[in-house]
Amino acid sequence: MELAAVVDGLMDGLVADLERLAAIPSVAFPGFPAEPVHAAHDLLTGLLRDAGVERIERIDLPDTAPVIFAEIPPPTPDAPTVLLYSHYDVQPPGDERLWLSPPFEPTPVEGGLRARGIADDKSNVIAHLGMLRAYGGRPPVGVKIVFEGQEEYGSAFDTYPPTDPERFACDAMVVADLGNLRPGTPTLTTGLRGAAEVVVEVRTLREPRHSGEFGGAAPDALLTLLTALSTLHDVHGDVAVDGLRREEWAGATYTEDEFRELAGVVGGVPLTGSGSLGERLWSGPAITVVGVDAPGVDHAASAVVPYARAKLNLRFHPLQDPHEAQGRLVDHLRALRPFGVPLTVTPGDTGPGYEAATGGPAYRAARDALARAWGGEASYVATGGSIPLVNGLARAAPDAEVLLFGAQDSMCNLHAPNERVLFSELRGTVVAMCAFVENYAAAFRAGDAA
Numbered sequence: 449m450e451l452a453a454v455v456d457g458l459m460d461g462l463v464a465d466l467e468r469l470a471a472i473p474s475v476a477f478p479g480f481p482a483e484p485v486h487a488a489h490d491l492l493t494g495l496l497r498d499a500g501v502e503r504i505e506r507i508d509l510p511d512t513a514p515v516i517f518a519e520i521p522p523p524t525p526d527a528p529t530v531l532l533y534s535h536y537d538v539q540p541p542g543d544e545r546l547w548l549s550p551p552f553e554p555t556p557v558e559g560g561l562r563a564r565g566i567a568d569d570k571s572n573v574i575a576h577l578g579m580l581r582a583y584g585g586r587p588p589v590g591v592k593i594v595f596e597g598q599e600e601y602g603s604a605f606d607t608y609p610p611t612d613p614e615r616f617a618c619d620a621m622v623v624a625d626l627g628n629l630r631p632g633t634p635t636l637t638t639g640l641r642g643a644a645e646v647v648v649e650v651r652t653l654r655e656p657r658h659s660g661e662f663g664g665a666a667p668d669a670l671l672t673l674l675t676a677l678s679t680l681h682d683v684h685g686d687v688a689v690d691g692l693r694r695e696e697w698a699g700a701t702y703t704e705d706e707f708r709e710l711a712g713v714v715g716g717v718p719l720t721g722s723g724s725l726g727e728r729l730w731s732g733p734a735i736t737v738v739g740v741d742a743p744g745v746d747h748a749a750s751a752v753v754p755y756a757r758a759k760l761n762l763r764f765h766p767l768q769d770p771h772e773a774q775g776r777l778v779d780h781l782r783a784l785r786p787f788g789v790p791l792t793v794t795p796g797d798t799g800p801g802y803e804a805a806t807g808g809p810a811y812r813a814a815r816d817a818l819a820r821a822w823g824g825e826a827s828y829v830a831t832g833g834s835i836p837l838v839n840g841l842a843r844a845a846p847d848a849e850v851l852l853f854g855a856q857d858s859m860c861n862l863h864a865p866n867e868r869v870l871f872s873e874l875r876g877t878v879v880a881m882c883a884f885v886e887n888y889a890a891a892f893r894a895g896d897a898a
């Protein structure tokens with residue numbers, strides 16, 4: 449079939465459904481009403497049924513929005529099964545005054561639409577639906593659909609798949625909660641950095657003391673903390689904690705100008721660290737001080753500060769063990785005695801990274817599919833953000849190839865005000881999904897997948 453023409457014929461309907469879905473404020477955070485989440489669930493269940501899917505279930509877990517699970521059996525015994533993942537909940541809109549239009553009123557922008565969650569991840573839910581429609585509900589592979597309803601806020605579903613491996617068994621999975629490095633650049637995300645938190649505290653005095661009478665000999669907790677924090681990086685800004693894995697990044701990455709623009713770096717301020725951006729962002733560690741407790745400037749007394757603490761967020765190489773990486777940072781801090789003062793170091797949450805194996809038939813099928821969709825070779829990138837469920841799904845189906853691509857792009861303001869999606873990316877993703885299942889089924893028929 450002439451894929452591109454078929455998909456072009458579907459676009460008006462897909463965009464209309466994306467608008468309906470994005471108009472529902474399906475925020476699955478505590479304090480937000482559950483009804484819209486259920487409304488989005490019900491809308492999608494109906495759309496799947498209309499697309500020809502007969503077996504649709506919901507998975508209900510404690511304190512977790514319902515997960516849509518649906519299945520289309522393989523058309524022939526030799527056809528592979530592909531699991532399609534995306535999520536229908538969205539981030540809260542944040543400060544609505546920063547939005548150029550109401551976050552749950554999908555609004556036209558140049559080449560696309562603006563709304564909360566319209567890219568992350570409703571665009572990819574609709575892309576999956578588009579593939580099913582293109583094949584009239586009978587794609588050339590078996591399909592398992594997992595549409596999660598509480599991805600943006602931690603849920604019991606993250607660790608559920610390995611407890612029910614038969615349900616999630618598949619040959620390949622398309623985790624569509626991502627997109628292209630830049631619009632029009634076909635991109636497969638092959639790595640996710642791991643994350644860990646550490647809190648460091650300093651107590652030096654029972655309470656504040658006059659800085660004129662005591663300063664100079666009374667130990668300053670804030671200065672002690674800052675001295676400790678200053679050892680985490682070298683003079684170039686590279687992480688200076690031993691034992692954190694750092695490797696060259698072999699895939700594609702942003703240009704420095706793109707990155708400066710995306711990060712909103714102020715003029716005259718250089719970027720931090722050395723080596724390629726891929727290495728600094730994806731295949732090496734990063735330590736960010738995400739919070740400090742100390743007296744605020746406006747209400748600061750002239751007193752020696754008796755207590756201070758900081759929360760550190762560590763990101764590490766996709767393949768480094770989370771507890772090992774966190775342990776290296778904890779050991780580094782515990783070994784310090786700034787001005788002879790011991791620090792109290794408390795390890796917090798950790799999350800593993802992920803690195804995909806890229807040598808199998810699903811990757812070959814996907815590389816060709818992405819090239820057909822957007823033109824040009826597919827780039828490999830990684831991301832610093834984590835998708836906890838990827839590890840859960842990968843443990844449930846350890847032999848399945850995991851493909852991460854989709855209709856978002858790095859300029860679509862994920863989790864930020866004025867989120868937007870481009871029609872070109874949505875269309876490309878539908879074409880890529882269709883071409884992928886076609887290529888992958890053909891590889892199995894030809895016996896190339898053995």
Ligand SMILES: [Zn+2]
Nearest residue numbers: 568569599625
């Ligand atoms: Zn997402």
